[in-house]
Amino acid sequence: MAESAKRVRRTPDQARRLILDAAQAAIARTGPEGLRLHDIAAAAGVSHPLILHHFGSRAGLVRALTREAVVELRDKLVAAMSEPDNTTEEQLARVFYAFRGGLGQRLAWLATVDPDGDESAAAMIQRDFADRLHGRRVAAAPPGTIVSREESLFLVQLIAIAALGDAIYGAQFRRSGGLPEAPETDRRFFAWLATLIRARALPV
Amino acid sequence: MAESAKRVRRTPDQARRLILDAAQAAIARTGPEGLRLHDIAAAAGVSHPLILHHFGSRAGLVRALTREAVVELRDKLVAAMSEPDNTTEEQLARVFYAFRGGLGQRLAWLATVDPDGDESAAAMIQRDFADRLHGRRVAAAPPGTIVSREESLFLVQLIAIAALGDAIYGAQFRRSGGLPEAPETDRRFFAWLATLIRARALPV
DNA sequence: AGCATTACTGACAATATTGTCAGTATATAT
DNA sequence: ATATATACTGACAATATTGTCAGTAATGCT
Numbered sequence: 001m002a003e004s005a006k007r008v009r010r011t012p013d014q015a016r017r018l019i020l021d022a023a024q025a026a027i028a029r030t031g032p033e034g035l036r037l038h039d040i041a042a043a044a045g046v047s048h049p050l051i052l053h054h055f056g057s058r059a060g061l062v063r064a065l066t067r068e069a070v071v072e073l074r075d076k077l078v079a080a081m082s083e084p085d086n087t088t089e090e091q092l093a094r095v096f097y098a099f100r101g102g103l104g105q106r107l108a109w110l111a112t113v114d115p116d117g118d119e120s121a122a123a124m125i126q127r128d129f130a131d132r133l134h135g136r137r138v139a140a141a142p143p144g145t146i147v148s149r150e151e152s153l154f155l156v157q158l159i160a161i162a163a164l165g166d167a168i169y170g171a172q173f174r175r176s177g178g179l180p181e182a183p184e185t186d187r188r189f190f191a192w193l194a195t196l197i198r199a200r201a202l203p204v
Numbered sequence: 205m206a207e208s209a210k211r212v213r214r215t216p217d218q219a220r221r222l223i224l225d226a227a228q229a230a231i232a233r234t235g236p237e238g239l240r241l242h243d244i245a246a247a248a249g250v251s252h253p254l255i256l257h258h259f260g261s262r263a264g265l266v267r268a269l270t271r272e273a274v275v276e277l278r279d280k281l282v283a284a285m286s287e288p289d290n291t292t293e294e295q296l297a298r299v300f301y302a303f304r305g306g307l308g309q310r311l312a313w314l315a316t317v318d319p320d321g322d323e324s325a326a327a328m329i330q331r332d333f334a335d336r337l338h339g340r341r342v343a344a345a346p347p348g349t350i351v352s353r354e355e356s357l358f359l360v361q362l363i364a365i366a367a368l369g370d371a372i373y374g375a376q377f378r379r380s381g382g383l384p385e386a387p388e389t390d391r392r393f394f395a396w397l398a399t400l401i402r403a404r405a406l407p408v
Numbered sequence: 409a410g411c412a413t414t415a416c417t418g419a420c421a422a423t424a425t426t427g428t429c430a431g432t433a434t435a436t437a438t
Numbered sequence: 439a440t441a442t443a444t445a446c447t448g449a450c451a452a453t454a455t456t457g458t459c460a461g462t463a464a465t466g467c468t
Contacts, residue, residue, distance in 0.1 A: 006433095007432080007433055007434070007445085007446065007447080008434095008445090008446085009433075009434050009435065009444090009445055009446070010445075010446095011445090012444095012445080015445075015446090031236075031313075031316035031317050032235075032236045032237070032313070032316065032317075033236070033317065036424085036425070036426095037425070037426065037427090038424080038425070038426090046446080046447090047446070047447050047448075048425090048426085048427095049427080049428085049429090049446080049447070049448085050445075050446060050447080052426080052427065052428085053444095053445070053446075054445090057426080057427080058425090058426065058427090105316055107373070108312050108372050108373070109235075109236065109313075109316075111372055111373055111376060112235035112236065112309055112313075112372075113235050113236075113237065119376070119379070119380065122376065122380050123379070123380035123381075125380075126377065126380045126381050127380070127381065127382070130381060150392070151396065153381050153382075153383060154392075154393055154396045154397075156381065157374075157377055157378070157381065157383075157393070158366060158397065158400075160369070160373070160377060161365075161366050161368075161369030161370045161372075161373060161374055161377065162362060162365050162366040162369055163369070164365075164368075164369035164372065164373055165364070165365030165366055165367070165368035165369030165370075165372075166365045166369075168312050168315055168316075168365075168368065168369075168372075169311070169312070169315055169364070169365060169368055170361075170365060172315060172323070172326065173330065173361055173364060173365065174361070175323070175327070176323065176326050176327035176330045176331070177327075177330050177331065177334060177357050177360070177361065178331070178357075179357060179361075188354070188358075189358055189361070192355065192358045193358075193362065195404065196362075196400060196401070196403075196404050197400070199400075199403045199404045200399065200400050200403045211415085211416065211417080211462080211463060211464070212415095212416085212464090213414090213415055213416070213463075213464045213465070214415075214416095215415090216414095216415080219415075219416090240454085240455070240456095241455070241456065241457090242454080242455070242456090250416080250417090251416070251417050251418075252455090252456085252457095253416080253417070253418085253457080253458085253459095254415075254416060254417080256456080256457065256458085257414095257415070257416075258415090261456080261457080262455090262456065262457090
């Protein structure tokens with residue numbers, strides 16, 4: 001009768017990964033309110049005290065999620081920008097897609113829950129990208145032209161907030177506005193936005 | 205010794221207003237997690253069953269908040285667009301400011317909590333504004349020019365998602381990017397964005 | 409004044425949620 | 439094989455949270 005009490009024993013890293021994935025899925029599915037230790041544990045197939053064992057507290061889990069989100073965003077953005085010889089339009093698409101699929105929601109939620117959470121990391125990412133973009137613009141500009149640094153910052157800011165807003169409300173907006181929810185619509189939008197940006201002679 | 209059991213008795217509308225204001229303040233202050241009946245009741249100076257009395261349930265309160273947010277947004281946007289003879293830049297500023305101060309956060313949160321909440325109302329607002337904008341563009345275009353309707357929709361979408369993203373992450377972005385948090389920075393950003401839009405011959 | 413209606417409250421119930429703890433099982437080292 | 443370290447769990451505790459209910463008091467009506 002003695003149940004064979006098989007118990008899995010993971011490495012701490014594996015366990016943390018498993019729990020973080022479950023937590024991210026929970027947030028994406030049910031919104032911020034979905035962050036319940038019991039639900040996450042059930043989804044991950046572990047007991048809820050295990051979460052506390054690995055993250056100390058619920059707040060610790062939130063901190064870990066913040067770090068995860070920032071790292072994930074950076075990785076996706078790096079991938080988007082280091083892809084060689086693609087068009088402005090393709091780069092825009094990559095950036096927008098980076099925020100979709102839950103990451104945008106997570107960032108937005110974390111921004112309100114933990115406003116000063118990973119300020120420094122986020123700042124680094126942003127500066128890094130502003131620098132890269134500015135460098136490209138300088139390189140692409142005709143010799144002797146002065147490329148405004150502020151304009152580079154504004155451009156980064158516009159794309160960033162638009163991509164975030166898109167991740168959160170984009171689908172609803174397209175539905176409401178009568179734009180078909182199809183990859184083709186996205187493609188046309190990104191193409192239009194790319195034109196808009198380039199029309200001001202802003203090489204990206 | 206008998207305490208003078210003075211009890212305020214409001215009209216249902218007054219009570220609902222009081223509670224909704226407290227709930228909005230709670231969301232703006234502590235994020236989505238701040239929506240606790242007890243806290244809201246305390247902030248409003250009433251007992252928590254009163255909230256249930258007037259809204260039926262917590263879900264009922266959320267529905268009311270959704271409607272409020274949509275109406276508030278529409279009012280602010282109407283005001284922004286009906287202001288006579290202002291510049292593109294000023295209109296952009298009004299739209300962005302409409303989302304700030306908590307409304308953007310509320311809309312974002314409600315979008316995840318209640319994704320199909322006030323779809324129809326939101327759709328009406330969006331269509332309404334797309335129509336207005338398109339009308340203006342047609343009127344402002346030289347005779348004989350064909351003004352793309354899709355472009356009008358894209359423009360509305362871009363401004364909407366950018367304004368929403370700005371409300372949520374704008375302050376953090378400006379801080380991270382080294383842009384000073386001052387009205388002057390906003391002014392310059394809106395001016396730049398207005399130029400960007402007009403450069404594609406897009407009268408707004 | 410008396411009456412009906414209902415906004416309002418305190419007390420209570422049921423459940424959910426975070427966190428603690430003692431003990432168990434498993435991997436690793438010796 | 440034995441020992442050590444620790445990932446892991448079930449049971450429990452403390453508190454929070456939504457919701458119910460019976461009763462109270464203020465308002466409007468006749």
